[in-house]
Each structure stands twice: as structure tokens, then as C-alpha cells.
Amino acid sequence: MNVSSHRAATLPQPSPANEPTKDSAGGVSSAPGASPKRPKDRSPKRKSKWRYVRRTLYVLVALAIIVPTTAFVISYSQAEVPRPSDMRVNQVATIFATDGTTVLSKVVPPEGNRTEVPISDVPEHVRNAMLSAEDRNFYQNRGFSVTGFFRAARDNIQGKESAGGGSTITQQYVKNALVGSDRSVSRKWRELVISAKMAREWSKDDILAAYLNTIYYGRGAYGIAAASKSYFGKPVGDLTVAEGAVLASVVRSPSSLDPELHSQELTARWNYVLDGMVEMGVLPSAERAANVFPPIIPTNQVGDENVARGPEGLIRTQVLNELRAAGISDQDLNTGGLQITTTIDPKAQQAAIDSVTSIFEGEPAELRTAVVSIDPRTGAVRAYYGGADGAGFDFAQAPLQTGSAFKVFGLVAALKDDIPLSAMYSSAPLTVGSVSISNVGGETCGTCTIAQALKQSLNTSFYRLTRSMENGPQKIADAAHEAGIPENIPGLPGKSLSQDNGIPEDGIVLGQYQVRPIDMASAYATLAASGTYHAPHFVQRVVTADGTVLLDRLPEPGEQRIEPAVAENVTQAMLPIASYSRGHGLAGGRPSASKTGTAQYGDTGLNKDAWMVGYTPSLSTAVWIGTEQAQAITDLYGSSIYGSGLPSDIWKKTMDGALEGTDVEKFPFPDPIGGQAGVPAYSAPAKPAPSTSAAPPPPPPLIVLPPPPPMRQIEILPGITIPIPG
Template sequence: MTVGSEHTRASRSAAGRGRPRRKRSRLRAVLLAALVLLLVLVIVPVGYFAYSYREAEVPRPEALRNNQIATIVAADDSTVLAQVAPPEGNRVNITLDEVPEHVRDAVLAAEDRSFYENPGFSVRGFTRAAWDNLTGKEDAGGGSTITQQFVKNTVVGSDRTYSRKWRELVLAARMAREWTKDDVLTAYLNTIYFGRGAYGVATAAQAYFGKPVGELTPQEGALLAAVINRPSSLDSSDDSEKLRERWNYVLDGMTAMNVLRPSERSSMEFPQVVPFEQIPDPNDALGPEGLVRAQVLDELERLGVDQELIDTRGVRIVTTIDPPKQQAAIDSVANVMAGEPENLRTAVVSIDPRSGAVRAYYGGPQGQGYDYAQAPLQAGSAFKVFGLLAALDQGIPLSARYDSSPVTIGNLRITNVDGASCGTCNIAEALKRSLNTSFYRLTLAMDNGPQSIADAAHAAGIPENIPGVQGVSLTEDGGAPQTGIVLGQYLVRPIDMASAYATIAASGVYHEPYFVERVVAADGEVLYERPRSEGEQRIDEAVADNATQAMLPIASYSRGNGLAGGRPSASKTGTTQLGDTGLNKDAWMVGYTPSLSTAVWMGTNDSEPLLNLWGGSIYGSSLPASIWKQTMDASLSGTEIETFPWPDPIAGQAGVPVYVEPQPSRPSPQQRRSAPAPAPAPAPPPIQVPELPPLPQLREVEIFPGIRIPLPVG
């Protein structure tokens, strides 16, 4: 063997030994790459998933709160007055057994046909969503199970990020283990958006078909399930092609799931839905109850009831409104005002004197309009009652007599309507006849009369701070009130007058007027309940009860507006003038029985004269008194006729003294010829009237849009 041949064999042998090593190196590289790939794609995700799963906290079903409708109901706990829907809260939570099975099946057919078998997530859906996000697909998403959709809507949000999608996957998996499937489906059905502003299947049934969810047919349930996929584009009221295609997809799915027989499927017709313009808005309270809604929400805020509780607990707010009494007020206004000028406005408030509960509330016909029951207005002669309270409190009895002739002080002249007079009569008779002059003299005769009247009114229930009135109420620009307070020159509201008169009805015990009895969450938890109160004795019992006795004849005296069946009532009319026009601008009737106090106001919103359909001036004893009587009669119909307590005496006088109208004697002709001329009767001692400065010049002041009153300049 030559040297060359040996070298060749050695070279070949070395080359042969090198090839296996290179193969082994390539194999190791492939295995390493596979291991890395396995680590990246399987082991690390699985490990991280396990770690995330262990650390994840899934809330209990009852802990997840969503915005939903709050319902305001009457005192009977059933009559719905209004609703309150917070943002994204047009929702009413219901239980699963309230949803028909065919509606549940339709939702499963549309969104997750393996819902009851899957682990709460879909790997295929997750992978597809990840790829869509990676490639920038505009409608990235989809493929999520019902559990994932619920987690997205209520816990993690809908940001298009991998971290958010990962959390969704982890939480859905854990939720599927910790919640029952029925709990998940219930929560989903109560939270998902169906379009038309409707969240949850209960409100969706109303928005699309105007019926409770329990009355939905299979084809209607299939339509609701169809719009879940794209609610913004599929909630059309038209029979759109896209909506029909999705509807058919849902029905076909129900058939494939064996929950709908093919014969039923073939006979189904596309359902008709409510037109868009007829979709109810839960925040629309178009009738008088809309103003009740505003008062209820305002009261809840003052009480400190957490707004989040109202928005998220599906609360039922039980009010004091009594449905028959509320209807009585509404019907009385409608009956009396039929045919009257359209510019007339009125307010009616009824309060229970024994509790302060507002039983009826009418501030105007429009729930979104101005609330006249809250309007600051001049009360006119209805305010004389507080002058009487102040006098009685100072020991001036109902038998005290005052001259009713005109009063002149400087350039101020006080007269009575139509020149009415009783000569010199007791103050009870002057109240019945509403004699301005007698009560002006009474005010002058009292110790610090104007302030005493303001104090009596505040004690009875006229608030010291009235919205829309600057400073302390019943004052002259924050100073002492003027003598004209007794004639009702300062501003009060109808609700204040009903409340203050209710205090007199309750023998001087004041109860704050209120609307809210309790607030109950959907799960039955009582979130607020008004504590029972015995009230506050603000006016001496004898003072209040003697004032009641003086007011007893007035309703019958005022154009025969006494209550039906001879039911005793105490009341007072009031009228204010429109500047120096000789016409009127406000007219009142306020009165009570032991169980109900009602204030009625009438006016206009544009400073026009208060005229009826015949062109005559409206007084408190006319249209307002008619509304008051009809409201009270209807409200108290069928109830026991109650009497007022007899008062203890004040300065030796209990109740109203007997008043005898002076009757001139008519002697015979012979007596007239023979009898000497009678000596003139001694005149009653005059009340000293102090000199007062001239009245300041008046200016027109707008107290709320379109209503102006005269007030002193400067």
C-alpha cells in the first residue's frame, strides 16, 4: 500500500467521523428550539395562567353592582309614580326564573351554544381575537363565551390590549369554577346591552316590544338575542336585511340545539317591534308626578342617601303620596279649570297634620315644567291667620273688638274689599269677613306686632329660608317686617302654607313636611326608613285651637264651599292685587280638617290680571275655593267625620263669641212722633294709630320667570 492510498483512507475515515457529530449538533439545535418553543408557547403561558388563576379574585354575584332603574312608588307601595335611570342604567335586574326558557335558549344559540359545557372560555376565540388584534383588524374580537363577555362588561373593560384579554380569560375560567352557570347567565342577562338605551333583558323587552320579559314569544326572544352581537346597528325598527339574517341564525341555532322543533321554526314570522319614537324614556315623567319625582330626589340628597345606592341597588322609593288624594287634586284642577283662560296656573298641596307627610302634590300639569307649589308668592289675606295666632299668644281673645273703618296713615290708606265693614266687631268676625282694616289695627295694638306675626308664622312652619327669597323670609330686606305683613305682603310657597296650617290643625304641633317614607333595595334591604316623630309643640295648644274655631265658618261663608256632609273644616281665603290696577294677581284657599291640610294657589306666570272665562276677577273664594272643596271632599270621602277639640279659654274667652249683626229698630209712626230723639250711642274708644313715614315707591321685581311683584325701591 502506498503512502498516498493510506492518506486517502485516513482522510475518508476522519470525514466519516465528522458527519455524525454535525448531525448530532443539528439535532441538538432542533431539540433546543423545540424546547424553547414549547417553553414559550406552552409551559410559560400555562405556568403564568396557573399563577394568574391562583392570584385572581372573582367577586361574588351579589357583590357586582350595576346601574339600574330606581322606582318611585306611592304610599301603597305599588302605584308607580316615576322612575329614575342613571347613565347606562336603563336596567331592571330580574331572576333567571323570570326569563322564559325559550328566551334563554335564544341567547345561548346566539352567543354561546356550549355555555353549560365549556370551562368559561374559548381558546379558539382567544387565539382568533389575538390574531385579529395583531393584524390590526378593525372589528377585532368575537368568539368570547358568555362568561368572558360578562367579565369584560363588568370587571376588566373592553380595551384592545393583550393584558386585558388575558385577565378576561383568567377571570372567566375562575368564575366558571366558583359561580354556578345559572348565576353567570342571570348576571349576563341583566347586564348585556341590547340597544335602544336598554340594558338587561327586562328593559329590552319593554324597549322592543312594550311588554314584560315573561310575555315574550320565541320569535321575539330570538330577535332580542340577535341584536346582542351588534346592538348599535341591529336595533333598527325596520325589517332590515342584517337583522333578519341574524334572527334566522339564532332560530337555526335553536333548532340545532334541539330546543326548537323544525315545524315551529318554519312557521315563525319576523316580529314587529315598537317604533323608535314610541320607546319610553324612564326619566320622562310628563304628568304632575314628575314634579313629585324632583322633590323626592331633592329630599334624598338632603337626607344624605348615597347616590350610588340609588343608582346601583334597583331601589324602590316609597313615598307619602296617597293615590286617591293625588288623583283628587289632579281631577279637581281639571274639573274647575275646564274652559278657563289658558294663562291661569294653579298649585295644590295636601299634608297630613299628624305626621307632615305630603299626601297630594300638584305643582303644574307638566312633570318637566315649573313647579308652582314651590313658587314664592304673596299670600294676601290667608296670612291673617298668623296675625290671629300672634294676638292670641299675647292674650288678646277672639272677643276683642276692632274698628273696621278705613285706616289712613300718611299716604297709606287701608280699606276692605268692596267697602265691607262690620262697624266695630270681634276679631273672629273680622277674620270671617277678611277685613283688612280690623287686622291692621290689631297688628298696631299688639306688642311689636309685625315681628310677632313673623315669629308665629315661622313657628307654624313658614321656613326662615325659602329658595328664591334672599335673606330671612318675612323680613323687610333682612330687617324688621312692616305692618303690612298681616295682609300677606311677604313671600311664601303653597307647600309652606299647607304645612303651617297643618300645624294649627294639629293643635300647634309642627311636623316637617316630607315625601320619602323608606328606600328599599331590590334584594329587600332597607336602606333608609323615616323615623317616627311625635312632632314639636311650637304653638300653644289653646292658641291653635282657638284660631281653628275662628276659621270654622269661613268655607261655608266663602260662596258656600263648606265640605260635604257638614264635615267641619277650618280655612281662610286670600287675594293679592296687581299693583294699583284694581285687579288681582294671586288667589288662595287654605284649609284643613284634623286629618288633612290643603293649600290651593292660583295665578298666572306673566303678571297678567287674574280673570275668569267671563272676564271677572278671580278671588280666593271663587275658583281656588272650588278646587279646595273638590280636593278635600274626594280625598276624605268615606272617612270618619272628625271634630276639632274645644279650646281652653284665652283671657276668659274660649272659642268664637256670639256675634249679633246690629239691626236698626223700626218704631211705629206714633212712637216716632211721641218719642224723644235718642241720644247717640257712645263711640268705642279709638285705637291710637302711630304716625308712620310715607310708603316708599314701589318697583316691579321678577321673583321667577314671568312673575313680578311690587317691592319697595332701595
């Protein structure tokens, strides 16, 4: 054997890198350059499960604190809380007569009859009762309840119907006024944030006042003022401790604590509130023991202010239309607590109502009437009766045929054409084409002045007057428009006082076309004001609950539309008519200018519309009588109604009542037109005079037309008939 080979075979071989080797003692040693290795742990190598639990709990607690806090801080910084003065809750608007104290009507917002009152007007014991019922720590807390929030969150997640509750008064107000009442965590979160911020920016009294004026108390009553009226029929300042406790009790659940259906539950809640007041130290025990449950107005006796019951409801409608036209929005109306002062004179309004009531007593039930009185110097509507039902049809706004009351505008047109009151016309029957014209009852004056023809309301004379003027019908329409008859009347298609939007027919002078009672009162008022037109209006002043003036109508000079001499000569011609018309002159000999009118009901020989319109220098009143369905109108004796009958009765009684105790005013005497000032001393051509005196000027030539061929005549207006063959 080779020696070298033997050595190679017997020498120990080096261990591979990092492979452990045994030492001389038989132990294991690490390879050169390798890190020493710890002995193998013979027990299980695992982390403690409690360490994971602890760490998880730490994380969850941190998240439960940090995340909500961060979210709250961010939400708080971004939340916008209005100032108390910026909050506008729905409130009742009150409509007053011109005296500023007589309530005509109210405008109730959709959410109820809320009237805002300052906290100083709410007795302290009523405030304390509310705190006892809803938030006994109100003046100490920060405006929110964290436990209430988490309870609401839990209940909403679980889908409970009773989710909510536990809110402070501040939270309840924020919910009602700002964030709504839907059941959701996000809504509750906003309520919490805004409540916290509001508690820092508002005073506690401001929050409590806003809450008392906002919450719902049942019976359609929103706010403490409305609730006091609804439950006890008294203002807030007169509430007793016991009554205040009742109102504080029902707030929790108005339906389930209704005094008529759930008196036992309400009484229990009432006792809870009073006991709480004792615990709060705001009600002595002896006084608590002396309190008994107070009587409450039955529901069927609670008035609904949103229902218009009388004629004033129609005034309210006109007021609302006028407010909107003036730019006062529905939001202003519903949230401003508006105090609306109208032009309605309580004395004149009552006179109109009393007149209708007394004159209509015993008359047929189907009769309807409208009465409108206007101040000629301002256009202010002083009395307004469009019907007994405030929620029904308004006849003062209804287009109706005026009959002979329209002859006045024919006289205006004639005077503008320089035709004097002394101009004479025949009153004999006449026929124009196929139309025959005569006078009611065969009335005649022969040939007489147009002033006398107006007094006797002679159709034939005024028909001849119209045809004697160039383009007479249009001139009459223009004169009426100048006086105040609108060119566009609501409810009538096209232009008023026209034939199919074209030129009017000759029958315009006899009241062929339709006009509203309010328009007739306004147009006659222009004549009373010597030709100066003032637009009729109902609203004088509008002020919000905090004193902001939204509208204040200042005196206006009006618009001179008709020459004073023309208007004043017309007035002189109208002066004798009231007394001539069955003795309807005003009390005490007070001068008045007036005209009656009647419109025929087809060919029945009866009437369907009857009018009396007249004025003094300070009041113009139009009265109409008819029916809803344009039927024949008869009185309790079955006689046909004319303008000189029931309408004149109502007119006189209304005017006398409204003007009683006022100065007796006279009309100005006019300047002459066509050489004649006022009504001439004669009414017919003078008889032949003695040779020593000059004869009067001859009358203008008469318009005489050949008689019609034999035909059957049908009367379509008083004195106007049309032929039917056969």
C-alpha cells in the same frame, strides 16, 4: 580539524520543546510530553444549521407554554372575583304611591332602564335562545375561549376595527360588568383570567342571570326585563319562543340588527337562533317550523321612562331630594333597584289633578296653579301638583306673596299675647305715616271682633291688631315660623318674613312677604293638629331589590310648637270662612277651617296671586293661582281672580274628592284665652241693654290717625296704598 568540533557539527540537535519530529519512517511524532494531535479534517468544520433551528424551536415552544402558563397562574391567584350577591349593576328605581302598587314615576340610571329579574322569572325557552345565539356550550365550557383570546390579540396587534369576538357568555359578562370593553391585549387577558376563575366560583345559572340582566339590547334597554318592555310591551315571563329569539338575536349588534332599519338582517339572525335551538335539542323541529317572526313595537311608541311627562315628575324631584338628605347615595339609587314607597295618596292625587283640569278648562292659558295636601297628623304629603310639566318649573316650591291668607298667623300671635277672639277693632280706613290701609271692595264691620274681621278678611282691623301688640310684626313672624314657615326658603335671599334680614314691617299680617305653597299647607296643618308640627315629607319606605330596608319612617309624635288652646281657637275663627266665601263649604257639611288670600299687581287694581288654604283634622290643602311672569290674573270673562274664586273652586273639589267616603271629623273645642273660648256669639258691640242686665265690657280703644295730605294713592296690596306726590 578538531575532532570534538567535528562531532558537534555532525551530531543531530535536540528539537525545541513541543515541536514535532519525524520518526524513522518519515512520519511525524509528537514531542516528548505533548498530547497527540488528531489528523487534520480535510472537510469544512461547521455546525449544522438545522441544529440551531431545532434548538430555537424548542426554546420558542417552551416559552410559548411556560411563560403564558406562569403568567396565567400568577394572574389567576391574584384575581379577585366578587360573589354574585356583591355585584351591583345599574337598575331602575321605582317610585310608588302610598298603596305600594300605583307607580308614580321611575328613576332611570344613565346607562339605561335596567330592571333586574331572577333567572327563575326568565322562561327556559328564552334562556335557550340566548345560549343558541351566544354560547351553545355554555354549561360545558370553563368560562373562556383561548382561541377567542388569541384571535382578539392578533386583531388588536394588526389594528383591525373588528378586533374581538368569539367570547363566551361568561367573558361577555365579565367584559360588561368588570373589565370594560376597550380593545387591548391586557384587557382581554384580564377578561380571560377572571372568566376562568368566575366559572369555578359562580354557578352557571348565576352567570347567566347576571348576563341577561346586564347586556344591552338596543332601544336604550339594558337587561332582559327592559328589553321585553321595549320590543314587545310585556313582562319577561310572557315572552314567546319567537320573541325570545328576537331578543337573543339583537344582542350581537343592536344597531345593525335594528328591526326597523335592518329587518332582513335581523330575520336572518333570528332564523339562525331558532335553528341552533333545534341543533341543541331544546326546540322540536315541528315547533321550529311553526314559528313566524313576531310583530315588534315601533320605536316611536316606545315610552322613555326617564322623561317625566306629568305632574308626578315633580314629585319624583322632591323624592330624590329627600333621599339624598336621608343619606341614600346616587350609587344606591342607581344600582339598588330601589322600591320607593311615598306618602302620596292615589285618591287625593287624582282629586287634585282632576280639580285643576276641570276648573281650568276654558280659562286663560297663561294661568298656573299649585296644589299641596298634607296629613296634619304626620306631615305626609298626600297630594302634590306643582304644574302639568314634570320636567318644568315647580310652582309648589315657588316663593309667592300670600295676601290675606297670612292673617291667620296674626291671629296666632294675638292669642299667644292673651288677646281673645272677642277683642274688637275698628275696620275703618287708616293711614300710618305715608301708607293708607283700606279694605277690598269697601268691606266693613264697623267695630267688631277680630274673629269677625278674619271672616270678612278686613285689612284695617288686622293692621290695627298688629300695631296694638308690642313688637307685633316680629311676633307674627315668630308665630308663622313656629307653625312651619321655614326661616330660610330656597330661592329667597336671607331670612324669610323679614325686611332685609331685619325686623318685618307691619304689612306682614297682610301677606307682604313671600312663602311657598307647600309651606302654607304645612303651617296650616300645624293648626289642624292643635299646634303640633310635623315636617312635611314625601318618602315613607325604601327597600332594595334584594329586600334590604334603607329607610322606614316610623310614626313620630311631632313637636308641640303652639299651645293647643291657641291653635284650636284659631281653627274656630276659621270654621265659617269656606261657606262664607261664595259657598265653598265641603260636601256633606264636613267641618273645615280655611282662609283666602289675594296679592295685588302693582297699581293696576288687578291681582297677581290668589290663594285658598284650609284643612280638616285629617287633611290640609293649599291652592295658589298666578302666572309665570307675575302678570295680572283674570278669568275667562276678564274678571280679576280672587282667592274666593278659582282657588276656592279647586280647593273644594280637591278636598271633597280626597275625603269622599271617609269619616266626618270634628275639631276639638278649645280652652278659653282671655276669658273667651271659640268665636263669641256676638260680632260687634252690644246695643244698650235693659237696666235689668249688665252692659257688656267696652271694646278696646281704637287707633285713629289723622288723614294724609292730598296725594295720589297707589295700591300695592289689597287695601294697602302708598302716596305719590302730585
